[in-house]
Amino acid sequence: MRDAMYIPTYQDMLDAHDRIRPHIRRTPVRTSDHLNALTGAQLFFKCENFQEPGAFKVRGASNAVFGLDAEQAAKGVATHSSGNHASCLSYAAMLRGIPCNVVMPRTAPQAKKDTVRRYGGVITECEPSTTSREETFAKVQARTGGDFVHPYNDPRVIAGQGTCALELMEQIAELDGGGLDAVVAPIGGGGMISGTCLTLATLAPDVQVIAAEPEQADDAYRSFKAGHIIADDAPKTIADGLLVPLKDLTWHFVSNHVSQIYTASDAEIIDAMKLIWKHLRVVMEPSSAVPLATILKNRDAFAGKRVGIIITGGNVDLDRLPWTQGETP
Amino acid sequence: MRDAMYIPTYQDMLDAHDRIRPHIRRTPVRTSDHLNALTGAQLFFKCENFQEPGAFKVRGASNAVFGLDAEQAAKGVATHSSGNHASCLSYAAMLRGIPCNVVMPRTAPQAKKDTVRRYGGVITECEPSTTSREETFAKVQARTGGDFVHPYNDPRVIAGQGTCALELMEQIAELDGGGLDAVVAPIGGGGMISGTCLTLATLAPDVQVIAAEPEQADDAYRSFKAGHIIADDAPKTIADGLLVPLKDLTWHFVSNHVSQIYTASDAEIIDAMKLIWKHLRVVMEPSSAVPLATILKNRDAFAGKRVGIIITGGNVDLDRLPWTQGETP
Numbered sequence: 001m002r003d004a005m006y007i008p009t010y011q012d013m014l015d016a017h018d019r020i021r022p023h024i025r026r027t028p029v030r031t032s033d034h035l036n037a038l039t040g041a042q043l044f045f046k047c048e049n050f051q052e053p054g055a056f057k058v059r060g061a062s063n064a065v066f067g068l069d070a071e072q073a074a075k076g077v078a079t080h081s082s083g084n085h086a087s088c089l090s091y092a093a094m095l096r097g098i099p100c101n102v103v104m105p106r107t108a109p110q111a112k113k114d115t116v117r118r119y120g121g122v123i124t125e126c127e128p129s130t131t132s133r134e135e136t137f138a139k140v141q142a143r144t145g146g147d148f149v150h151p152y153n154d155p156r157v158i159a160g161q162g163t164c165a166l167e168l169m170e171q172i173a174e175l176d177g178g179g180l181d182a183v184v185a186p187i188g189g190g191g192m193i194s195g196t197c198l199t200l201a202t203l204a205p206d207v208q209v210i211a212a213e214p215e216q217a218d219d220a221y222r223s224f225k226a227g228h229i230i231a232d233d234a235p236k237t238i239a240d241g242l243l244v245p246l247k248d249l250t251w252h253f254v255s256n257h258v259s260q261i262y263t264a265s266d267a268e269i270i271d272a273m274k275l276i277w278k279h280l281r282v283v284m285e286p287s288s289a290v291p292l293a294t295i296l297k298n299r300d301a302f303a304g305k306r307v308g309i310i311i312t313g314g315n316v317d318l319d320r321l322p323w324t325q326g327e328t329p
Numbered sequence: 330m331r332d333a334m335y336i337p338t339y340q341d342m343l344d345a346h347d348r349i350r351p352h353i354r355r356t357p358v359r360t361s362d363h364l365n366a367l368t369g370a371q372l373f374f375k376c377e378n379f380q381e382p383g384a385f386k387v388r389g390a391s392n393a394v395f396g397l398d399a400e401q402a403a404k405g406v407a408t409h410s411s412g413n414h415a416s417c418l419s420y421a422a423m424l425r426g427i428p429c430n431v432v433m434p435r436t437a438p439q440a441k442k443d444t445v446r447r448y449g450g451v452i453t454e455c456e457p458s459t460t461s462r463e464e465t466f467a468k469v470q471a472r473t474g475g476d477f478v479h480p481y482n483d484p485r486v487i488a489g490q491g492t493c494a495l496e497l498m499e500q501i502a503e504l505d506g507g508g509l510d511a512v513v514a515p516i517g518g519g520g521m522i523s524g525t526c527l528t529l530a531t532l533a534p535d536v537q538v539i540a541a542e543p544e545q546a547d548d549a550y551r552s553f554k555a556g557h558i559i560a561d562d563a564p565k566t567i568a569d570g571l572l573v574p575l576k577d578l579t580w581h582f583v584s585n586h587v588s589q590i591y592t593a594s595d596a597e598i599i600d601a602m603k604l605i606w607k608h609l610r611v612v613m614e615p616s617s618a619v620p621l622a623t624i625l626k627n628r629d630a631f632a633g634k635r636v637g638i639i640i641t642g643g644n645v646d647l648d649r650l651p652w653t654q655g656e657t658p
Contacts, residue, residue, distance in 0.1 A: 028357045030379065032381070033381050034381070049610045050359065050610060052361070052362050054610060274647060277612050277647055278612075278647060281378045281379060281383060281611060281612040281613070281643035282610060282611055282612060283606050283607075283610040283611060283612060284610070314610035318606055318607060318652065319652065319653070321647075321650075321653070323647065323648065324648070324650070324653045
């Protein structure tokens with residue numbers, strides 16, 4: 001077994017990039033004069049929603065899948081997730097041609113189940129409770145021997161997510177020869193933020209790493225203030241990719257490298273999401289709008305700065321957009 | 330006065346590209362494994378919806394605006410349009426710091442008027458009839474002396490639109506060293522198709538230029554079959570960027586260089602639009618979905634081929650999406 005508290009290194013991230021580069025997209029960095037004018041900052045959006053399976057999580061998932069030795073690969077991988085990690089792990093496993101078992105609550109949206117199955121993932125349903133999920137997952141893993149790839153608390157996953165910040169810095173340099181003052185990314189379990197910290201702490205230690213979190217699921221914000229992990233009990237927010245709590249490995253990066261955590265309300269997140277759809281013209285999830293929402297809310301902290309923003313994912317139910325529903329959770 | 334039937338040349342297009350390059354975006358070319366699997370073709374989407382003002386029309390508009398001599402530039406430009414040409418011409422004029430006068434029907438959507446004004450365009454409203462538009466425009470032009478930039482029947486505009494196909498061919502070559510079998514673009518007045526013909530006839534004469542048109546505004550299709558321009562009387566389609574008829578200059582290119590015109594119904598256009606939003610994750614207009622709709626409908630004609638598709642624009646009312654309205658015109 002891997003030591004859960006192995007802290008991935010900058011070299012692990014570079015190795016991850018070499019490993020996954022053939023299997024992922026070097027997603028474009030986009031800008032909008034209008035959004036720059038609106039915020040007073042210079043914003044660079046890294047469009048991870050343009051990964052084939054629609055989320056940055058294909059980076060960590062691919063790093064885990066393509067890093068397996070032949071013997072383990074034959075048994076495949078396994079995870080529990082009802083979100084982008086499930087589809088991205090299934091996608092990576094499909095690319096390598098190995099089994100992927102996913103434990104999902106039976107209440108998960110049909111569209112999420114369909115996506116996992118489209119990529120060849122095998123779903124075992126559990127009841128929507130932690131106990132049922134853990135019991136079901138233990139059985140699935142015992143039966144298949146699949147390697148457990150945690151959605152974020154896994155050094156291979158964090159090293160993989162860190163490749164996004166590496167590309168971002170390279171692309172900004174190609175674009176105008178400049179650097180960045182800050183990178184803002186959403187925080188849920190902390191996988192993307194941890195990878196970003198891992199990369200920038202070595203590559204560009206002067207660049208601030210700022211996490212953006214929904215007010216209605218602000219466990220990372222409160223943990224950051226308290227100095228220890230505080231987990232929320234069943235938070236509810238439109239940013240449904242950010243409901244999960246920090247774990248020991250992601251807490252390590254958050255507590256050591258993150259400069260600031262800002263929060264935004266669901267209404268502010270929806271407004272920011274609509275702004276990005278309208279002016280950047282990309283389809284992205286509510287979770288990915290939290291950075292812009294916090295930048296608009298803390299204008300003075302960002303004015304005049306060059307800010308990278310990770311658009312983390314683009315899987316959204318087009319029939320149920322927040323602003324056409326006229327309701328927020 | 331410029332001769333209306335001056336046919337722009339390949340060199341005009343190259344000159345246009347040199348002229349406008351600092352003012353436009355080299356928009357990315359995107360692919361989707363899923364859409365490739367669905368069509369059996371290899372599709373390369375040129376995302377002109379990512380131009381700052383959201384449409385390819387910024388190319389032709391910028392070429393006209395930045396090609397004016399100082400004396401004419403002082404008097405500015407003028408046009409009549411209720412769509413992307415009005416906002417793109419205003420945007421280009423704003424970049425050069427010259428006046429832009431736009432005649433728009435008073436019934437045009439408020440959002441379109443707001444966009445023109447945001448870019449400094451001055452709107453003069455007319456009644457929604459051809460007579461009123463022509464009378465009003467004549468007065469505005471007499472008063473301001475603004476240079477008339479027609480939305481498509483203008484050699485400067487067509488040369489500008491042709492720069493899109495030039496970039497597309499360069500980008501495909503950079504991507505995988507390959508070429509294309511066909512380029513499919515929507516056809517309304519024919520500006521983009523004409524520019525594409527202009528460029529490819531010299532640069533890559535083996536690449537087929539295929540136009541895609543809404544069934545409910547199929548005047549170009551019928552003109553193509555008949556061998557002369559047939560104008561529709563007030564067509565209605567969800568693809569509201571494609572309502573205008575061909576004119577002499579665009580007819581020249583369509584009749585001489587276009588290989589085929591395919592049509593699609595409004596329901597097929599909406600389905601294709603949703604597929605692009607879901608799998609390419611870009612926000613684009615119904616008009617821009619017509620190419621994919623016709624490719625899905627004529628699968629055998631495209632299977633196994635490498636096909637470039639121009640995503641022409643991304644200005645859409647997010648509060649009134651075709652599939653959330655549950656109605657088509």
